[in-house]
Amino acid sequence: MHRRELLKKLALAAPAAWLPGVVAGLNWSPLAPAGERTASGNFRPTWESLAQYQTPDWFRDAKFGMWAHWGPQCQPEYGDWYAREMYMEGHDKYNFHVQKYGHPSKFGFKDVINEWKAEAWQPDELVGFYQKAGAKYFVALANHHDNFDLYNSTHQPWNATRLGPKKDLVGGWAKAAKKHGLRFGVSVHAAHTWSWLEPSRRADKAGPLAGVPYDGHMTAADGAGKWWQGYDPQALYAQNHPLSENSLDNGAIHKQWNWGNGAAVPSREYCEKFFNRTVELLDKYEPDLVYFDDTALPLWPVSDVGLRIAAHMYNANAKRHGGRNEAVINGKILDEQQRKCMVWDIERGQSNQIEPLPWQTCTCLGDWHYDRRIYDRHGYKSAKSVVHTLIDVVSKNGNLLLNVPVRGNGSIDEQERAVVEGIAAWMQANGESIYGTRPWKIFGEGPAQASAPGLSAQGFNEGKGKPFGPQDIRFVTKDKVLYATALGWPADGQLLIAALAAGSPHYPQRVGRVELLGSPGALHFEQTAQGLALTLPAQKPNELAYAFRIMPA
Structure with a gap:
C-alpha cells in the first residue's frame, strides 16, 4: 500500500x-x-x-x-x-x-x-x-x-x-x-x-x-x-x-x-x-x-x-x-x-x-x-x-x-x-x-539572585525567592547607554554598583556621566575598585524602582 x-x-x-x-x-x-x-x-x-x-x-x-x-x-x-x-x-x-x-x-x-x-x-x-x-x-x-x-x-x-x-x-x-x-x-x-x-x-x-x-x-x-x-x-x-x-x-x-x-x-x-x-x-x-x-x-x-x-x-x-x-x-x-x-x-x-x-x-x-x-x-x-x-x-x-x-x-x-x-x-x-533594550553581559547583581528558586513545570517560581531590595540591580543596554535599575532605595542615599568597579571586565571603559531617570541633572559618583559609588538625590523620583542612565567618558 x-x-x-x-x-x-x-x-x-x-x-x-x-x-x-x-x-x-x-x-x-x-x-x-x-x-x-x-x-x-x-x-x-x-x-x-x-x-x-x-x-x-x-x-x-x-x-x-x-x-x-x-x-x-x-x-x-x-x-x-x-x-x-x-x-x-x-x-x-x-x-x-x-x-x-x-x-x-x-x-x-x-x-x-x-x-x-x-x-x-x-x-x-x-x-x-x-x-x-x-x-x-x-x-x-x-x-x-x-x-x-x-x-x-x-x-x-x-x-x-x-x-x-x-x-x-x-x-x-x-x-x-x-x-x-x-x-x-x-x-x-x-x-x-x-x-x-x-x-x-x-x-x-x-x-x-x-x-x-x-x-x-x-x-x-x-x-x-x-x-x-x-x-x-x-x-x-x-x-x-x-x-x-x-x-x-x-x-x-x-x-x-x-x-x-x-x-x-x-x-x-x-x-x-x-x-x-x-x-x-x-x-x-x-x-x-x-x-x-x-x-x-x-x-x-x-x-x-x-x-x-x-x-x-x-x-x-x-x-x-x-x-x-x-x-x-x-x-x-x-x-x-x-x-x-x-x-x-x-x-x-x-x-x-x-x-x-x-x-x-x-x-x-x-x-x-x-x-x-x-x-x-x-x-x-x-x-x-x-x-x-x-x-x-x-x-x-x-x-x-x-x-x-x-x-x-x-x-x-x-x-x-x-x-x-x-x-x-x-x-x-x-x-x-525598558523599550528597545537588550541584555548586558550580566543580568544583575545583589542578594536576591543567590536564593532564586528554579522553575517548576510551566514556571511557577514567582514570589518564592527573597524579596528585592536596594542592592538588587538589573542591567540592560541600548546603543552606548547602560541602564542599571535598583529595585530599592538605600536608606543612606548611597548606592554601590559592584559590576561597574574600575577595571571591571564587564565595563572596562571609564564612566563619564550618570543620570537618574525622573530626576534632573547628573549624579555625583566615584568609580573605585569596589564599584561605582553613587550619591543619590534627597528626593526619590518614585516609590517603585530607580533606573540610572550610565554613559562612558
Missing part, C-alpha cells in the same frame, strides 16, 4: 498506541483536512522547518504586553478553572455553584454561558488605558479549556456571536488594538477540553442527588424545549469518549498535559476541528501573536495539527508583511529544539539567567479568571511587584505579558485600575530603560 494511503488508513483508526510514534518519528503531514486551507511558504509543519524561525524585532523591542484572559468563566467571578471545578463534588467551586446556580445536573457550565452578557464591555476604553500604561501589545482570550469560542467561528456553534454576549469579542479587541497602535495577539487554550471537562460526566456520590449525572453526558436530543435547543452539548463539552486513566483524581490532569500518563487520546475529528477553528481565527483577525497554553504546540505529540497551525501562521503572516515574518507563537515547557521554533513562555515565573533566545513570562494581577474574593481582601499584585518583575525579566532577554482580570460584565474594578495607573506613572518616566 502507498505510504500516504497507509497513513490515511491508520489515522482514521487512530489507536493511542501508535499515533505519537508515527507523528514524532515520521514528521508526517496528512492529507489536507476538509475546511480551512493553509498558506504555503518557507515553513513546513515539521520541527526541523520551524527551527528557521527568528523572533521579530517588534516583539524584542516591545517588552510589555497586556492580556484580557476573559470569557464565560469570569461570569461567576469565582476564579480560574471554574468550568472544571464546579463539577467536583465537595470542591469550593462546586459548593459555590450549587448555592448560586443550582446542582450541575440541572444548571451546568453551558447555562453559565447563557447568563453571561458582557453588558459593560468597552474594548476601546480598556485597550486605550493599557496603551497609556505602556503596553506595546495586547492579547485577547480566544477560547479557554471550556471550549467556547469568543469570536465568529463557523466551526464551533458554541461561540460568543451566537450565545452569551452575542458579540464578536475577539473582533472588538482587535479593532481597539489597531486603533491604539498596539500589536494584537490571541490566546488559544481549547486543545485540552477533551480531558479537562471529564468531571462534567460525574455524579454526586452522596446527598439527595447521588447518582444523578451532571450535564456533561447530555446530547442535542436533551435540549428539546430548552434555551439551548438545536445546540449539541457535546460540541462544547467534547465528552463522547473513554475517560482518561485516573480521571477521578482531580490532580491527574497536570501529569497528562502533554497527552501522556494515561490521558485519553483525542480523536482525529476533535483534532481537525481544533485545527479548523484555529486557522479560521488566525485568518479572520490576523494577529501577530498567538499564545498556546500547551506543552510545545497544541495536541503534540498525538497529532500534528499544532505543527500545521504554526507553519500556516508563519507563512500567512509573512505574506501579509511583504515576506517578512512578524509572527510570534508562545508555547510552554519547550526543549532546546522547540525554543528555536517559537517563543518560550514561562507561566508565573522567571528564568534565572540571560536566555540566549527571546522569551516571555505571563502573570496576572490576581487569578487568571476574575475572582471577587481577591478584590474583597485587597489581594492584587502591587504596581511595585509588577514593575520589579518587568525589570528582572527584561534584564534576562524576556518580555512580560500581564493579565488584568476582567469582571463578567466586561469591566475592570477600581483596585485594578489603581495598580495599572501606578505602572503607567513609572513607565512614563522610565520607559527608555
Whole structure:
C-alpha cells in the first residue's frame, strides 16, 4: 500500500498506541483536512522547518504586553478553572455553584454561558488605558479549556456571536488594538477540553442527588424545549469518549498535559476541528501573536495539527508583511529544539539567567479568571511587584505579558485600575530603560539572585525567592547607554554598583556621566575598585524602582 494511503488508513483508526510514534518519528503531514486551507511558504509543519524561525524585532523591542484572559468563566467571578471545578463534588467551586446556580445536573457550565452578557464591555476604553500604561501589545482570550469560542467561528456553534454576549469579542479587541497602535495577539487554550471537562460526566456520590449525572453526558436530543435547543452539548463539552486513566483524581490532569500518563487520546475529528477553528481565527483577525497554553504546540505529540497551525501562521503572516515574518507563537515547557521554533513562555515565573533566545513570562494581577474574593481582601499584585518583575525579566532577554482580570460584565474594578495607573506613572518616566533594550553581559547583581528558586513545570517560581531590595540591580543596554535599575532605595542615599568597579571586565571603559531617570541633572559618583559609588538625590523620583542612565567618558 502507498505510504500516504497507509497513513490515511491508520489515522482514521487512530489507536493511542501508535499515533505519537508515527507523528514524532515520521514528521508526517496528512492529507489536507476538509475546511480551512493553509498558506504555503518557507515553513513546513515539521520541527526541523520551524527551527528557521527568528523572533521579530517588534516583539524584542516591545517588552510589555497586556492580556484580557476573559470569557464565560469570569461570569461567576469565582476564579480560574471554574468550568472544571464546579463539577467536583465537595470542591469550593462546586459548593459555590450549587448555592448560586443550582446542582450541575440541572444548571451546568453551558447555562453559565447563557447568563453571561458582557453588558459593560468597552474594548476601546480598556485597550486605550493599557496603551497609556505602556503596553506595546495586547492579547485577547480566544477560547479557554471550556471550549467556547469568543469570536465568529463557523466551526464551533458554541461561540460568543451566537450565545452569551452575542458579540464578536475577539473582533472588538482587535479593532481597539489597531486603533491604539498596539500589536494584537490571541490566546488559544481549547486543545485540552477533551480531558479537562471529564468531571462534567460525574455524579454526586452522596446527598439527595447521588447518582444523578451532571450535564456533561447530555446530547442535542436533551435540549428539546430548552434555551439551548438545536445546540449539541457535546460540541462544547467534547465528552463522547473513554475517560482518561485516573480521571477521578482531580490532580491527574497536570501529569497528562502533554497527552501522556494515561490521558485519553483525542480523536482525529476533535483534532481537525481544533485545527479548523484555529486557522479560521488566525485568518479572520490576523494577529501577530498567538499564545498556546500547551506543552510545545497544541495536541503534540498525538497529532500534528499544532505543527500545521504554526507553519500556516508563519507563512500567512509573512505574506501579509511583504515576506517578512512578524509572527510570534508562545508555547510552554519547550526543549532546546522547540525554543528555536517559537517563543518560550514561562507561566508565573522567571528564568534565572540571560536566555540566549527571546522569551516571555505571563502573570496576572490576581487569578487568571476574575475572582471577587481577591478584590474583597485587597489581594492584587502591587504596581511595585509588577514593575520589579518587568525589570528582572527584561534584564534576562524576556518580555512580560500581564493579565488584568476582567469582571463578567466586561469591566475592570477600581483596585485594578489603581495598580495599572501606578505602572503607567513609572513607565512614563522610565520607559527608555525598558523599550528597545537588550541584555548586558550580566543580568544583575545583589542578594536576591543567590536564593532564586528554579522553575517548576510551566514556571511557577514567582514570589518564592527573597524579596528585592536596594542592592538588587538589573542591567540592560541600548546603543552606548547602560541602564542599571535598583529595585530599592538605600536608606543612606548611597548606592554601590559592584559590576561597574574600575577595571571591571564587564565595563572596562571609564564612566563619564550618570543620570537618574525622573530626576534632573547628573549624579555625583566615584568609580573605585569596589564599584561605582553613587550619591543619590534627597528626593526619590518614585516609590517603585530607580533606573540610572550610565554613559562612558
